[in-house]
Amino acid sequence: MRIVVAEDLYLLRDGMVRLIEAYGHQVVATAATGPETLDALRTWRPDVSVVDVRMPPTQSDEGLRAALAARAEMPGLPVLILSQHVHQMYARELLADGSGGVGYLLKESVFEADQFIGALERVADGGTAMDPAVIAKLLSSNSPNRALKGLTEREHSVLGLMAEGLSNQAIGRRLFLSDSAVSKYTTSMFGKLGIAADDDSNRRILAVLTYLNSL
Amino acid sequence: MRQLGSWAARAGMGFVRACVVAVVGMLVPAVWAGAVALGIWWGAGNPWSWLAPVVLVTVGTPALSRPVCRTVRFLVARWTGTVVPAGYREAPPVMRMSTGHWWNGFTYESSSRDALMDQKWRVRWNDPATWRDLRFMGILPFTAGVVACLPPAGAVVAAFGLSRSDPAARLAGALGLVVAVAGAPYAWRVLDPVAVRFLRPSAAMAMADRVEELTAQRVDTTIAQAAEIRRIERDLHDGAQARMVALGLSLATAEKLMETNPEQAKALMREARVDAATSITELRGLIQGISPPVLSERGLAEAVRALALDSPLDVAVSADPRLRLDAPIESAVYFGVAELLTNALKHARASRARVSLAWDGVGIVVEIEDDGGGGAEARPGGGLAGLRRRLAVFDGTLEITSPAGGPTRVRMAVPCESL
Numbered sequence: 080m081r082i083v084v085a086e087d088l089y090l091l092r093d094g095m096v097r098l099i100e101a102y103g104h105q106v107v108a109t110a111a112t113g114p115e116t117l118d119a120l121r122t123w124r125p126d127v128s129v130v131d132v133r134m135p136p137t138q139s140d141e142g143l144r145a146a147l148a149a150r151a152e153m154p155g156l157p158v159l160i161l162s163q164h165v166h167q168m169y170a171r172e173l174l175a176d177g178s179g180g181v182g183y184l185l186k187e188s189v190f191e192a193d194q195f196i197g198a199l200e201r202v203a204d205g206g207t208a209m210d211p212a213v214i215a216k217l218l219s220s221n222s223p224n225r226a227l228k229g230l231t232e233r234e235h236s237v238l239g240l241m242a243e244g245l246s247n248q249a250i251g252r253r254l255f256l257s258d259s260a261v262s263k264y265t266t267s268m269f270g271k272l273g274i275a276a277d278d279d280s281n282r283r284i285l286a287v288l289t290y291l292n293s294l
Numbered sequence: 295m296r297q298l299g300s301w302a303a304r305a306g307m308g309f310v311r312a313c314v315v316a317v318v319g320m321l322v323p324a325v326w327a328g329a330v331a332l333g334i335w336w337g338a339g340n341p342w343s344w345l346a347p348v349v350l351v352t353v354g355t356p357a358l359s360r361p362v363c364r365t366v367r368f369l370v371a372r373w374t375g376t377v378v379p380a381g382y383r384e385a386p387p388v389m390r391m392s393t394g395h396w397w398n399g400f401t402y403e404s405s406s407r408d409a410l411m412d413q414k415w416r417v418r419w420n421d422p423a424t425w426r427d428l429r430f431m432g433i434l435p436f437t438a439g440v441v442a443c444l445p446p447a448g449a450v451v452a453a454f455g456l457s458r459s460d461p462a463a464r465l466a467g468a469l470g471l472v473v474a475v476a477g478a479p480y481a482w483r484v485l486d487p488v489a490v491r492f493l494r495p496s497a498a499m500a501m502a503d504r505v506e507e508l509t510a511q512r513v514d515t516t517i518a519q520a521a522e523i524r525r526i527e528r529d530l531h532d533g534a535q536a537r538m539v540a541l542g543l544s545l546a547t548a549e550k551l552m553e554t555n556p557e558q559a560k561a562l563m564r565e566a567r568v569d570a571a572t573s574i575t576e577l578r579g580l581i582q583g584i585s586p587p588v589l590s591e592r593g594l595a596e597a598v599r600a601l602a603l604d605s606p607l608d609v610a611v612s613a614d615p616r617l618r619l620d621a622p623i624e625s626a627v628y629f630g631v632a633e634l635l636t637n638a639l640k641h642a643r644a645s646r647a648r649v650s651l652a653w654d655g656v657g658i659v660v661e662i663e664d665d666g667g668g669g670a671e672a673r674p675g676g677g678l679a680g681l682r683r684r685l686a687v688f689d690g691t692l693e694i695t696s697p698a699g700g701p702t703r704v705r706m707a708v709p710c711e712s713l
Contacts, residue, residue, distance in 0.1 A: 133591060140591040164578055164587050167603040168596070187574045190567050216604060 080104045080203055083128040085116040085142055086161070087135055091186070095129060098189060102196045113141025120149040120156065127180075127203035132162040132169070143169060155180050157202045162186065170213045182208035182244070198244065207244040214242045227272075234268040237261065242287050304479045311373065311482035312445040318365050319439025322431050325354040359427040363493060366434070370489045373482070381495030381503065383421040385413050422499050426492075433492050438485040445481050448474030514683050529580050537573035541566050586628060593617065594624040594658075595651055598631050605635050607644060607664070613651035618713040619658055623688055627651075627660055630681050630692075630706050634662045637677065642666025642702055657690075657709035668700035681706075 082104055086092040089111075096106045107123050110116040112135045120128060134141040146158045159182035160173065173181045182202040188210065189195045198208035218227065218239050230238065233254075240250045251261045265283075269275070274287065329347035336343035367378050386399040388409045395402040396409035400416045403409035418424050448470040455467020495503070544566040551559040581587065589597040595613035602609035619627075631649060638644040644666030651660050672678035672694060682692040690708030 133587070138590070164582070166588055166600045168588070168600040171603075187571050190571055 080126040080200070081107045081123065082199075083108045083110065083116075083119045083123055083125040085110040085119065085128065085130040085134070085145070087111045087131060087133075091131075095189065098192060099129075099196070099199075102192075104196075104199075112136060113145045116142055116145040117148055120145070120158075121152070124153065124156065127157040127159060127199055129159050129161055129199070132160060140169075143172075147172065150176065150178075150181075154178050155205065157205065158182070159184065159199055159202045159208060161188075165210045165213050167213055167216055170209060174207075179207060180205045183213060184208060184210045185212065201244055209243045211239070211243055214239050217242065229271050230268060234264050234271070237264045238268055238287065241265070241283070301479075305475060306478070308479035308482055309445050309449075309474070311369075312442045312478060314369065315438055315442035315482045315485050316446055318362060318369070319434045319442060321362060322355055322358055323435045323439070325358065326351055329354075355431055356424075356428060359431045360424075362434070363427045363430055366430075366485065366489050366493065370486055374486045376486055376490060378489050378493050379495055380423065381499045382423045383417055385417045388413060422496060426496060426499075430492050434488065438488045441484045442481050445474045445478045448472070448477065511683075511687055515687055518684070526580065526584065529576070533576040533580070534573045537569050537576070541569045541573070544569065585625065589624060589628050590621075594619060594628060597624075597628050598649060598651060601628070601632055601635065602649065605639070605647075607635060607639055608646045609635065609649060610647075611649045611651075613649075614653075617651060617653060617658075619653075619710050620713070623658065623690075623708055623710050626684055626688060626690070627658060627706060627708060630685065631660060631662065633677060633681055634704055637670065638662075638664035638666050638702065642668060642670065642696075642700065644700075644702075653712045657707055660706040662704045662706075664700070664702050666700050666702060667698075668696045668702050669698045670694055670696035670702050670704075 082099055084092055084095050084099070084106055086095060086109075092109055092111070096109065099106055107125060108119040110119045114136075116128075116130060116134070119125075128146070130142045130146045132140050132143045134145075143160060146160060150156050150158060154176065155178040157180035158173075160169070161184055162169075163186055165183060165185055170183050173183055180202055182198055184195075184198060188198070202208050218235065227235070236254060237250055240253055245253065247258055247261045247265070250256070251258050254261075256264075329350040332350065333343050333347040336346070364380070367380060370376050370378055388396055388398045388406060390406070391397050391402070393402075395404060396406045398409040398413035398416075401409075401412055403412055451470030452467045452474060455463045455465075455470055458464065458467070544562045548559040548562040548566065551562065586597060588600045592600075593615070595611075595615045595617045598613060599611050602611045618624075635647060635649075638647050642664055644664035647662060647664040649660065649662050651658065653659075670678065672682055672692070678692065678694065685692055685706060685708060688708045688710065690706060693705040693707075694702070695704075696702040
């Protein structure tokens with residue numbers, strides 16, 4: 080894959096490039112500011128990009144803005160946002176266009192290198208990768224959504240992992256369940272939530288996120 | 295008929311109030327008149343005849359000034375709701391020194407009674423409020439006093455005039471009745487503007503109060519700041535720093551074991567990675583408590599929105615996203631909203647809340663309302679009192695309306711510029 084890495088701290092940028100290259104992917108460009116990021120995304124149209132939220136010159140949410148601007152110009156351009164902190168608000172903004180190919184993870188998710196590269200590949204394929212912290216808040220027991228309260232504990236954890244962007248097989252591995260057990264849970268869960276069951280995992284995940292997002 | 299009744303009631307009440315004002319306002323002139331009468335009675339021939347009246351006036355006027363002014367302030371507050379601050383100086387505490395003598399802020403005295411007495415007179419003499427009260431004694435009789443005398447004087451004239459039979463006296467009596475009845479509802483009202491104009495603390499006195507207030511706030515802020523720094527230091531010391539040491543230790547051991555026992559080395563490195571992840575989580579929590587990242591990235595309105603999204607409560611936010619204020623004020627208001635939402639959840643057991651932020655031309659006004667159980671009040675040392683103090687640093691205010699049974703409404707207002 081051709082990848083753009085946008086991160087203002089040199090050590091982190093360098094480490095990320097090395098990690099990605101260690102997995103056999105190609106980093107075509109790096110950026111250290113918001114405007115540079117937007118330029119790189121426009122010029123290279125990468126298969127996927129890794130973008131930090133806070134970057135110079137304003138040290139506000141330059142990176143996120145650049146990513147959103149690029150996706151407005153090139154719908155579905157895969158972007159994985161990495162940040163020191165995650166907010167539902169930013170997650171909602173990223174998911175708002177409903178075209179998929181977005182990820183939003185905490186920076187320490189790079190510690191689990193296999194999972195991180197997995198998430199990167201998923202996003203490149205038009206899927207999603209949401210940080211468990213964001214999903215946990217969306218699914219919190221205090222959530223005003225009543226439909227969620229009707230779910231069993233198992234269905235709840237399946238929904239959470241699905242919203243993070245995991246496929247049925249991956250969910251099965253995480254929860255030590257067989258594929259058929261996972262699809263049994265998803266069918267009953269979708270029935271309770273009133274979401275049309277779909278075999279295409281990306282569309283399914285987007286449906287879940289749109290549903291959670293509409294609360 | 296009812297209108298007539300209510301007018302009569304107002305006139306009657308006004309008449310009573312006018313009489314009260316007349317008595318209070320004319321107390322000091324009565325003393326002066328008494329002094330003059332005494333002088334005349336003793337006769338101009340007596341060379342000492344001027345002494346007693348002079349003593350009476352010079353002692354009587356100051357002695358009466360404070361009680362009369364207190365009464366005027368009380369009446370104005372009672373009748374019109376206008377609060378005229380007194381602004382009298384407080385005496386500093388009298389302390390016993392190691393020598394056994396008493397220090398009252400001015401002099402040493404051998405007994406606490408002497409020290410208190412001495413202090414009382416010195417404080418009074420140096421207090422600008424004393425001289426303002428004395429000046430008011432000269433103003434009151436010729437303004438509110440005279441006007442308030444009209445209805446009772448009219449009533450007296452009417453009583454005398456109407457009991458006589460000659461037409462001139464009857465006419466005067468009728469006029470007196472008109473003055474008494476028509477003036478009664480209005481005459482006492484003059485007291486309010488006069489008191490506000492002449493009895494208010496002067497600019498210098500207000501300034502002295504403000505200095506005192508600011509000094510107290512500065513002490514508060516310094517203490518709060520020091521406590522905050524200590525908390526951050528402790529969190530870093532016991533948290534991230536300790537974990538980093540453990541991390542280094544694990545890595546050093548792993549390096550050593552790499553060749554002899556690769557399995558254990560791998561386990562140690564996994565441990566190190568977990569330590570690193572945990573310290574990052576701790577640091578994130580610490581940073582959120584010092585300066586929430588979303589606040590610096592997006593500003594107050596969006597940060598409050600993010601707060602609302604993260605809150606288990608169903609929170610509706612109305613705010614202009616372009617609203618930007620000075621960073622310290624944004625931070626104080628943000629943490630205020632966070633604390634109030636936590637209170638609504640924890641103490642009031644609310645399920646919904648409404649937050650509105652607006653700049654009203656003078657400052658930022660934040661209103662928070664929940665559907666919880668109410669009963670919130672600012673107790674000394676409590677969270678709301680602390681919030682009030684933190685807002686007071688910016689001259690901000692916190693108003694709480696929280697009847698038992700709810701709902702709770704809180705209004706924070708901080709004067710500031712909109713950037």
